[in-house]
Amino acid sequence: MSGHSTYQPQNKFLQWFEKRLPIGGLIHSSFIAYPTPRNLNYLWTFGGILAFMLGVQIVTGIVLAMHYTPHVDLAFRSIESIMRDVNFGWLLRYLHAYGASMFFLAVYIHMFRGIYYGSYKEPREVLWILGVIIYLLMMATGFMGYVLVWGQMSFWAATVITNLFSAIPGVGETLVTWLWGGFAVGNPTLNRFYSLHYLLPFVIAGVVVLHIWALHVAGQNNPTGIEAKSDKDTVPFTPYATVKDGFFLACFCIVYAWFVFYIPGYLLNGDNFIPANPAVTPAEIVPEWYYLPFYAILRSIPDKLMGVIALFSAILVLAFIPWLDTSRVRSARYRPLFKQFFWLWVIACVGLGWLGSKQPEGIYVILSRVFTVYYFAFFLIIMPLLGIFEKTKPLPNSISESVLGAKA
Amino acid sequence: MMMKRTVLALTFAVAVAALALPATAEEQVAPPRLKWSFAGPFGKYDPAQLQRGFKIYREVCSLCHSIQMLAFRNLAEPGGPGFSEAQAAAVAAEAKIQDLDDKGAPIERPGRLADYFPSPFPNELAAKAVHGVAPPDMSTLAKARTYSRGFPWFIFDAFTQYQEQGPDYIAAYLQGFKDAPKGFELPANGHYNEYFPGHNTAMPPPLQAGQVTFDDGAPQTVDQYSRDISAFLMWVAEPHLVQRKRIGFQAMIFLIVLAGLMYFTKKKVWHEVEKPPEAARGQDPKKTTI
Numbered sequence: 072m073s074g075h076s077t078y079q080p081q082n083k084f085l086q087w088f089e090k091r092l093p094i095g096g097l098i099h100s101s102f103i104a105y106p107t108p109r110n111l112n113y114l115w116t117f118g119g120i121l122a123f124m125l126g127v128q129i130v131t132g133i134v135l136a137m138h139y140t141p142h143v144d145l146a147f148r149s150i151e152s153i154m155r156d157v158n159f160g161w162l163l164r165y166l167h168a169y170g171a172s173m174f175f176l177a178v179y180i181h182m183f184r185g186i187y188y189g190s191y192k193e194p195r196e197v198l199w200i201l202g203v204i205i206y207l208l209m210m211a212t213g214f215m216g217y218v219l220v221w222g223q224m225s226f227w228a229a230t231v232i233t234n235l236f237s238a239i240p241g242v243g244e245t246l247v248t249w250l251w252g253g254f255a256v257g258n259p260t261l262n263r264f265y266s267l268h269y270l271l272p273f274v275i276a277g278v279v280v281l282h283i284w285a286l287h288v289a290g291q292n293n294p295t296g297i298e299a300k301s302d303k304d305t306v307p308f309t310p311y312a313t314v315k316d317g318f319f320l321a322c323f324c325i326v327y328a329w330f331v332f333y334i335p336g337y338l339l340n341g342d343n344f345i346p347a348n349p350a351v352t353p354a355e356i357v358p359e360w361y362y363l364p365f366y367a368i369l370r371s372i373p374d375k376l377m378g379v380i381a382l383f384s385a386i387l388v389l390a391f392i393p394w395l396d397t398s399r400v401r402s403a404r405y406r407p408l409f410k411q412f413f414w415l416w417v418i419a420c421v422g423l424g425w426l427g428s429k430q431p432e433g434i435y436v437i438l439s440r441v442f443t444v445y446y447f448a449f450f451l452i453i454m455p456l457l458g459i460f461e462k463t464k465p466l467p468n469s470i471s472e473s474v475l476g477a478k479a
Numbered sequence: 480m481m482m483k484r485t486v487l488a489l490t491f492a493v494a495v496a497a498l499a500l501p502a503t504a505e506e507q508v509a510p511p512r513l514k515w516s517f518a519g520p521f522g523k524y525d526p527a528q529l530q531r532g533f534k535i536y537r538e539v540c541s542l543c544h545s546i547q548m549l550a551f552r553n554l555a556e557p558g559g560p561g562f563s564e565a566q567a568a569a570v571a572a573e574a575k576i577q578d579l580d581d582k583g584a585p586i587e588r589p590g591r592l593a594d595y596f597p598s599p600f601p602n603e604l605a606a607k608a609v610h611g612v613a614p615p616d617m618s619t620l621a622k623a624r625t626y627s628r629g630f631p632w633f634i635f636d637a638f639t640q641y642q643e644q645g646p647d648y649i650a651a652y653l654q655g656f657k658d659a660p661k662g663f664e665l666p667a668n669g670h671y672n673e674y675f676p677g678h679n680t681a682m683p684p685p686l687q688a689g690q691v692t693f694d695d696g697a698p699q700t701v702d703q704y705s706r707d708i709s710a711f712l713m714w715v716a717e718p719h720l721v722q723r724k725r726i727g728f729q730a731m732i733f734l735i736v737l738a739g740l741m742y743f744t745k746k747k748v749w750h751e752v753e754k755p756p757e758a759a760r761g762q763d764p765k766k767t768t769i
Contacts, residue, residue: 155548162726165723306752314748315745315749318738318741325735328731329731332724335723337637341645344716
């Protein structure tokens, strides 16, 4: 997207239009001529996959909203009527429910990729922070959407999560009452969650536009972590990136369809097929899988306020890694020590996810604490120190050299 | 190298902990896995089984349990128990529906296809007054009553499409009534059940052999009853399962063909790039071959 657009429409009307609103040139320079590094691997297709998933969620969500009733007495029933009486309602609902899971799966791969290849480093700090904001918005949206089902787990998840804010000293209780719109999770809570659940995806879409804009200013990072220097290092977005993204998106959709059509009960909690009942607490209150690592961090700390602070810090710390990581080399490919600490961190994340689904007792608490400490140490201690002490491997001179060998 | 070993050791420790611990954390006994006609990618409900299950529901379960989300018309819908519309209407006509007449006075009228199955109790409190606890509505019971498979089984389940935890559990529960073992303190009005979490269930054993007569020759045993009612409840909870799996197969074929075509297109397009730049600079796709 650097410099003037080379877009020259042949059609007379398009020429006339382009002079007045150069949107054709914008599309052309962003999605056709835009140079992408030639050495991107399939991990770089997840950006496109995420854009697709956002689209799927918005489209299925709008149609579901036409059939949904946000009222404590009717919400559960209206969702069951979507499942039973709306034509292909079951498909819409499962696409939307698993769409959330696939969205998070893709975003986690996207984030792991960003950290592994140092995509957050200068000059992509703003791009990265916009990504963290999108992730935060996704978490809020996903949580509120889960509450809309108004099953037992919806109700109790809403109770537990909103109660986190009561830990804030002084204003906590007042704040929670304000969030609920009453003195317990109830109809006003459901109504505002519905309103916000409809709003936030469009906010996400807006931040996604900024995210892509920032991406197209800095250009994509790549597995070598060195900038593209000449035409030899890049290929035009279309057809190269489009066809590659398209292929992997189709593969991703196979997994998505597998869940939707064959194992739709796989990630749905049984308790959420029981209508919400404020008088009965489920034996275990577990969040959706994509929140489990943070849930484990929350529960690993005995003090409620500290737990809440740790929970939010675990997400917010991501926004600071462009400055916490002091290494001048981007890609873990040339950072032998960082690579190992990174994989340990991935194990800690997955381990926390598993521990989040367990009762906080015995060895589970100890393991959660170990992983929580490592989770933070990775960002706050290892990242700053490694940049100083790590001996990195020699970088190739250019992207094309790394692909084709020194003779290029 | 040291690091790699640490990583391996840690992974191993986590795996061992994962394998060893769930048994102590969850005391629920895993129900035996049964064969279901609706399992797997081409699974379909067996209409005869659903009809038997429906008979059990009407003669036994419906005395205490409601299925509020099941309408009489559902009985004649494709992918279900396969009743004709006339049969479903006849079932509906036997039900008494509370309604209002034109002047607003409460009346009781025979059911129609569009009506939902009436509940045995006017409301939850009335049910509670009779039974101590309100018997749960059965509309989504087969999806609500599942059990945790634990690590590593839940990973395999994603590939083997094991989705029948609900009916497996219900069938096991219905046959799981036993005398409480020594030392187990069963509260008054409680019943010991091997598979119920915590083992103390409010419902007395509901099924006895020979209680419901089948005219299709199926054995009239508690085992058969348990399977049939579980299959019926699965249909009640997921009435579009057959359609879902059929469309799923079409979607899979479409996506696999699409992915295949995309793969070869990608290969063709990238062919020039993956060669040395001199050739790639030439950019004459006609002169390059795959």
